[in-house]
Amino acid sequence: MSQLRTADLIIDVPDRADGRALSLQVEPGQIWGVLGPNGAGKTTLMHTLAGLRAPRSGAVLLDDQPLAEQKRRTIARHLGLVFQERQDGFPATVLETALIGRHPFLSSWQMESADDLKLAQQALSRLDVAHLASRLVSTLSGGERQRVAIATVLTQSPAIWLADEPTNHLDLHHQIAVMELLTEEAGHGKAVFMCLHDLNLAARWCSHVLLLYPDGEACWGPVERMLVPDALERLYGQRLATTELDGAPVFVPVR
Numbered sequence: 001m002s003q004l005r006t007a008d009l010i011i012d013v014p015d016r017a018d019g020r021a022l023s024l025q026v027e028p029g030q031i032w033g034v035l036g037p038n039g040a041g042k043t044t045l046m047h048t049l050a051g052l053r054a055p056r057s058g059a060v061l062l063d064d065q066p067l068a069e070q071k072r073r074t075i076a077r078h079l080g081l082v083f084q085e086r087q088d089g090f091p092a093t094v095l096e097t098a099l100i101g102r103h104p105f106l107s108s109w110q111m112e113s114a115d116d117l118k119l120a121q122q123a124l125s126r127l128d129v130a131h132l133a134s135r136l137v138s139t140l141s142g143g144e145r146q147r148v149a150i151a152t153v154l155t156q157s158p159a160i161w162l163a164d165e166p167t168n169h170l171d172l173h174h175q176i177a178v179m180e181l182l183t184e185e186a187g188h189g190k191a192v193f194m195c196l197h198d199l200n201l202a203a204r205w206c207s208h209v210l211l212l213y214p215d216g217e218a219c220w221g222p223v224e225r226m227l228v229p230d231a232l233e234r235l236y237g238q239r240l241a242t243t244e245l246d247g248a249p250v251f252v253p254v255r
């Protein structure tokens with residue numbers, strides 16, 4: 001299984017001081033949640049980890065090799081990206097889109113195999129979008145599109161999921177279904193690294209948390225050590241009431 005690591009990483013947020021260098025290791029089986037207010041740099045971090053944006057300093061390493069030295073295709077065999085921006089460059093159906101998840105494993109002119117097709121169909125079913133297989137992605141609702149994006153990464157079956165707010169646009173049921181899917185993936189030895197705005201999803205589903213502050217400060221560690229009311233109130237500048245449900249803390253914003 002692949003491993004993602006950062007070595008003294010400073011992400012390049014424009015007009016911001018360096019803050020704390022990130023040296024963290026994402027191990028197989030772990031689920032990381034990145035929490036922080038708007039503008040803290042969560043998306044910038046995800047793009048940097050994906051190798052889509054250069055760091056200001058330090059490095060991102062995939063299996064101990066700097067990402068910057070690896071081919072995009074090699075990276076795509078290990079990292080699956082669920083990001084906010086989607087290019088609808090050319091019209092594609094839901095099934096064609098899910099099949100893109102197999103492209104890192106095919107040679108230039110190779111067609112998808114029956115096994116690839118089966119993987120895509122299974123992923124679409126898992127995300128409750130199989131009935132939309134022949135629809136153009138451009139005609140889908142926000143939540144349906146999000147589920148197709150997740151199904152595409154499931155079809156890809158990467159060792160490491162990088163997801164920027166994977167529950168974005170999803171109704172309550174599908175939010176939980178996606179968190180369960182990611183937990184299942186982690187149970188199979190995959191690693192998940194995702195941004196979340198929902199503290200309670202993080203508290204219930206993450207094994208590790210990274211708190212990212214707008215000034216570049218950061219701290220990270222096991223979820224039970226990181227999700228403490230004082231730190232979270234400082235992170236968001238918001239008072240919170242805390243209770244417990246089924247062994248996990250529940251945070252409610254108070255006026």
Ligand SMILES: Nc1ncnc2c1ncn2[C@@H]1O[C@H](COP(=O)(O)OP(=O)(O)OP(=O)(O)O)[C@@H](O)[C@H]1O
Nearest residue numbers: 012013014036037038039040041042043044045195
């Ligand atoms: N190209 C750019 N030029 C100038 N500033 C930028 C650019 N890209 C990002 N920023 C700024 O960098 C900061 C971090 O942005 P980023 O999108 O990483 O934050 P975020 O934590 O993901 O926020 P949100 O919770 O709102 O999604 C923001 O203040 C943003 O305005």
